[in-house]
Amino acid sequence: MPRKRPSSRGSARGHAAPKNLSRSLPAKKRLSPSAWIAVITTGVVIGSSLTAYAAYVDITGGINRENVDTDAFGDRPSKVEGVVNIMIIGSDKRDGANAEYGEAEGERPDTLAIAHISPEKKSATIVNLPRDSIVQLPACKKTGDYPGSEPQQGMINSAMSYGGVSCQWDTVEKATNIRIDHFVSLDFTGFKGMVDALGGVDMCIPHPIHDPKAGNLELDAGEQTLTGEEALGYVRSRKGQGDGSDLMRIDRQQDFMAAMAQKVMSGDTLKSPSNLYSFLNEVTSSITSDDELTVDTMADIAIAMREVDLKDVNFVTVPNHPWEQNKNRVAWDEPDAQQLFQAIATDEYGGDDDKDKQDDDSGDDAKDVDPGDVSVEVLNGIGTANLANQVSGILTERGFGVSGTGNPQGMVPEASTVYYGPDGKAAAELLAQELTNATLAEDPSLSGNSVRLVMSDDWRGFKTAGGTGGVPGSVKSKNAADSSKESAC
Structure with a gap:
């Protein structure tokens, strides 16, 4: 005592x-x-x-x-x-x-x-x-x-x-x-x-x-x-x-x-x-x-x-x-x-709701693709200085390939979006599993496992290994x- x-x-x-x-x-x-x-x-x-x-x-x-x-x-x-x-x-x-x-x-x-x-x-x-x-x-x-x-x-x-x-x-x-x-x-x-x-x-x-x-x-x-x-x-x-x-x-x-x-x-x-x-x-x-x-x-x-x-x-x-x-x-x-x-x-942050929801929303096709198979173009649609470079560095650490960084041309989508080609949905789903929030959309100009990540005002970053609300490790x-x-x- x-x-x-x-x-x-x-x-x-x-x-x-x-x-x-x-x-x-x-x-x-x-x-x-x-x-x-x-x-x-x-x-x-x-x-x-x-x-x-x-x-x-x-x-x-x-x-x-x-x-x-x-x-x-x-x-x-x-x-x-x-x-x-x-x-x-x-x-x-x-x-x-x-x-x-x-x-x-x-x-x-x-x-x-x-x-x-x-x-x-x-x-x-x-x-x-x-x-x-x-x-x-x-x-x-x-x-x-x-x-x-x-x-x-x-x-x-x-x-x-x-x-x-x-x-x-x-x-x-x-x-x-x-x-x-x-x-x-x-x-x-x-x-x-x-x-x-x-x-x-x-x-x-x-x-x-x-x-x-x-x-x-x-x-x-x-x-x-x-x-x-x-x-x-x-x-x-x-x-x-x-x-x-x-x-x-x-x-x-x-x-x-x-x-x-x-x-x-x-x-x-x-x-x-x-x-x-x-x-x-x-x-x-x-x-x-x-x-x-x-x-x-x-x-x-x-x-x-x-x-x-x-x-x-x-x-x-x-x-x-x-x-x-x-x-x-x-x-x-x-x-x-x-x-x-x-x-x-x-x-x-906190609770298990987000992890369960994110797991439910993930497609089974993503299991057939490895991060090394995916090439990501990272575009900063928010205006935060150096954000695209920071995100590309995190993606590289997680095993993804990065094809380039920059700012989107034309209109920026309302929601942060991962674009993929006709054969690239599995690659897009794999990338989306790493993100706190992302919408998937098809873009015929993309091919294979090349995808494009456009970050918008709703960008909330990456999930940790445990998937806790987009908070980094x-x-x-x-x-x-x-x-x-x-x-x-």
Whole structure:
């Protein structure tokens, strides 16, 4: 059994969800999308767990609300009906109760992620956006204490210090092309209080940790129950663990979130109204959300998420590499990052629906052709720079021959299309099996196993070997079930 440790001197601590999410889903205990999302979704389970409505209002009324004018963003990504995307901010704000954790230049997310909730697929995906990622920042207006900024290249989390949540929201949407529906921000004190209200979280510490920069965090190796203060130090610690990078810290944070969510959903928290009340009351005073994330919206999300199991909650980090101009910064791998974002934006990631559908749509004739027998002309009808060359490189890696690249002459088809000659349908089907989405069409000008791939605006890239929503193999995913097991020695 995990042993209790005494508290060390350390560390650290747009649109509403659709109202028609079924309220008749089985009431069995299931995992909320992540430890951060557990704060929201577990919170609204109180509607059925507490009999006193006054207590419910008392708790939800403790959440700070902020108005975000998303209309000011201009053109925004398309909304997928039934899907909810929430921007998660682990704030490094250092005022009030957070002042004991030192000073910081402005307010910037210590942790930044998108929680993609898909009730139809019965899955949830948390996409971590490394805070040191270099992206194109949009212009942000001066407002209140925020100075505003002109369009520029910079770290993704710096948007918060220029224009607050509104600027951070706009930046994430424009960088990922994912429609953000809501945001939730939790500060250091709130995180620490959440862990303490749970009675601590069980984790396996593989090596002793001493990190003066994480509040003098001192942890022995072995399985133990982390207090709120220790847990905050553990998830914030960089230099005292591994190679000291933010990417390794993200990996540890994902494991901790899985362990905490497991504790929330499998322990006594949900079984006892008094325990649940104590947990929520401790947390909500440190939460900020947009004013459209109403009590009814949270209830809809929570009820829908009861169908999500540990194994269907995935953690992914945007594929990345050191930025050439500064190795301490991160650049995203392209086109892999955009393929991941597109799969999230279109709700193609997660669940088994797409793989089954794609398998059903594949012709049996494709089995008679090998990739080496197929010659592909790759045409970029989107306008994305260098896309045809990138796609041809992937096709070559997968064993296909590439006859040439370029741009289509004349009209571009509405849907990405694989054209084939009178005898080339099997070759076209084989290529289509590699793609997330493609229409087949016959073109008499082609002969043999020569085919032509024309990419249009609906292009969603390649399937992985497992056929998961067009996400490239460089995207590494782990589910909460495996991560929670790894958190034990």
